Amino acid sequence: MNGLMLIARREIVTQVRTKTFLVGLLVTALLVAAVSFAPKIMGGNDSYTLGTVNSQQLPLKAAAPDVDFEWRTFGDEAAAKKAVLAGDVDAVLVNGDKVITDGEIDSKLGVLMQSTNREMRLGAAGVSIPPLQMVSVGADTRYEAARTGIAVVLVLVLFMLLMGQVMMVAMGVVEEKGSRIVEILLAAVRPWQLLGGKIIGLGVLGLINLLTILAVGLVATSVSGFASDFPPGIPGLVAAVLVWFVLGYAFFATLAAAFASLVSRQEEVSSVMSPLTMLIMATYFVAFYATNDPTGTLATVMSYIPPFSSMIMPVRMAAGDVPMWQVAASMAAMAVAVLAVLSFGAKVYERAVLRTGARLKLGDVLRAG
Secondary structure (H helix, E strand, C coil): CHHHHHHHHHHHHHHHCCHHHHHHHHHHHHHHHHHHHHHHHHCCCCEEEEEEECCCCCCHHHHCCCCEEEEEECCCHHHHHHHHHHCCCCEEEECCCEEEECCCCCHHHHHHHHHHHHHHHHHHHCCCCCCCEEEECCCCCCCHHHHHHHHHHHHHHHHHHHHHHHHHHHHHHHHHHHCCHHHHHCCCCCHHHHHHHHHHHHHHHHHHHHHHHHHHHHHHHHHHCHHHHCCCCHHHHHHHHHHHHHHHHHHHHHHHHHHHCCCCCHHHHHHHCHHHHHHHHHHHHHHHHHHHCCCCHHHHHHCCCCCCHHHHHHHHHHHCCCCHHHHHHHHHHHHHHHHHHHHHHHHHHHHHCCCCCCCCCHHHHHHCC
């Protein structure tokens, strides 16, 4: 075990001391912060389409001169409900005391309507005025846009980190094998310790990147005000994403090390990694599709199948509420798959990493035992 930790420490220290890692981490943090503020900077003025039924238009423009308002008049509440559900209007003021919307009203619009209505009626009556009654006539779409956005971001982040760290593992294995450094290292540690140490060390670097992205993203969205639109349970989602990253990384990185041990030159890495790269890409595409239909049959089924579950289940968790037993079952299946891959990868790595020269065939290596 000391050998395992020694190799892991070597990988971490070597990478952290490089300018590439530090600059990359800084650039990542700046990009995440910029993306978090971009909608607020580039979004321009807000605009709302509103309606009235037996009501006077509220002087909202006076309270929010930077917001555009368009008013429409409806003959009765039934016509207003139809327009709301069709998405033609954002909200309709009915009889001066009720506002109907499709799902929860936009927070900014709700505050504007409540405050303006209160000031207008107080000025007219000089008495205590009850707040407007907010009524949803459609399905509760609260947090829907935020959940979809978070799911899309998670897919992109997990894909980029997994692909990047997996390629680092593969390149590291080939570099050590081609330069014969692996022979020196194996004189001091066992093959499984060298393999495990490399995977753990580079995995820690991936976690540092992921934690940086999550921390900067949460802080930036809080400062920009977008965090107010986030659904509840974000801390639990962040913890789950970390677990899923570890499971996905362990699966793909082990296979990357095994495949990379079959070659001795950097030029051969891309070809030997092609099957694994295609698998990661397939996982990404299915997960990205799941962001649009997180409750569909494809997303639900694939969220239980390793390694697709490492990206798809986090998407389902971000896009909607998933029963804990489903999350637990998916994690258990992924953990079993990781153990199986670790056994397979360690066998291939041990038998191939010292055999230099021409590219080895996986079948020959497995039969060599």
